Amino acid sequence: MGFLSVSNVHHTYFSSEAATDALQDIHFSVEKGEFVSILGASGCGKSTLLSIIAGLLTPTMGTVTIDGQPVIDNEQLSIGYMLQQDYLFPWKTIEENVTLGLTILQKKDEQSREIAIQLLQDVGLPHVEKKFPRELSGGMRQRVALARTLAVDPKILLLDEPFSALDYKSKLTLEDLVSKMLKDYSKTAVLVTHDIGEAIAMSDRIFLLSAKPGKLYKTFEVPQELIELPPFETRSHASYSTLFQLIWKELESLEHENTL
Ligand code: ADP
Numbered sequence: 001m002g003f004l005s006v007s008n009v010h011h012t013y014f015s016s017e018a019a020t021d022a023l024q025d026i027h028f029s030v031e032k033g034e035f036v037s038i039l040g041a042s043g044c045g046k047s048t049l050l051s052i053i054a055g056l057l058t059p060t061m062g063t064v065t066i067d068g069q070p071v072i073d074n075e076q077l078s079i080g081y082m083l084q085q086d087y088l089f090p091w092k093t094i095e096e097n098v099t100l101g102l103t104i105l106q107k108k109d110e111q112s113r114e115i116a117i118q119l120l121q122d123v124g125l126p127h128v129e130k131k132f133p134r135e136l137s138g139g140m141r142q143r144v145a146l147a148r149t150l151a152v153d154p155k156i157l158l159l160d161e162p163f164s165a166l167d168y169k170s171k172l173t174l175e176d177l178v179s180k181m182l183k184d185y186s187k188t189a190v191l192v193t194h195d196i197g198e199a200i201a202m203s204d205r206i207f208l209l210s211a212k213p214g215k216l217y218k219t220f221e222v223p224q225e226l227i228e229l230p231p232f233e234t235r236s237h238a239s240y241s242t243l244f245q246l247i248w249k250e251l252e253s254l255e256h257e258n259t260l
């Protein structure tokens with residue numbers, strides 16, 4: 001059993017008119033310190049799967065464990081969750097936003113302040129702690145969101161398209177930063193994305209999901225020479241294009257199947 005273990009997960013959304021099968025027979029495990037991506041077209045069930053891993057949504061069937069513990073109703077597990085929107089509180093300063101989780105966990109004020117300032121420095125944002133979110137750019141706000149996510153020292157990070165609302169340059173810069181921070185802090189991470197390049201640049205392994213219902217269609221191992229590079233440099237390596245083409249063809253054949 002891996003550090004994160006997803007076993008036999010099915011999920012159906014029920015409404016008064018319809019039942020939507022969102023996920024079927026999802027089974028995989030992730031080792032400690034590994035970075036995996038869940039890649040797939042819009043609507044294929046990626047966010048549903050991530051919410052289930054986070055313990056925010058109970059699957060219709062199946063189980064998820066992290067470090068041997070079930071995620072459902074488990075207050076002991078600290079899970080970091082980063083979304084496309086940063087969800088910073090506009091009326092709180094940057095420092096207060098970063099220490100929010102620590103305050104909830106009742107760490108001492110002075111200790112949480114030190115953690116916050118160190119993390120803000122690590123994400124390349126010194127001297128912003130007294131500012132408010134509206135004074136920062138989108139890319140800077142996502143850096144704050146990353147600092148806040150790491151502040152509680154989560155066992156695992158779940159990232160749901162965290163770069164997709166950013167301009168291209170901020171996105172590439174943030175990819176490098178997130179990758180470096182997660183390596184430095186030896187974190188296990190699951191990234192959800194519809195961007196093949198991002199999945200290759202960031203991950204050790206990629207799970208490709210098919211749609212309607214979402215199923216684990218294929219797993220790709222990212223070659224070691226790419227894993228060793230920061231995401232930005234990965235994109236200009238010859239092996240990157242080879243893997244990109246391979247995944248692209250699989251995605252195309254999936255779309256073809258869906259339109260038959
Ligand atoms: P993705 O993140 O890959 O875009 P989602 O997990 O958001 O996909 O959605 C997967 C499927 O489940 C889609 O068909 C979507 O319409 C449906 N779905 C998502 N959330 C709900 C919900 N709360 N109620 C009903 N159907 C939903």
Ligand code: MG
Nearest residue numbers: 043046047048
């Ligand atoms: Mg989604």
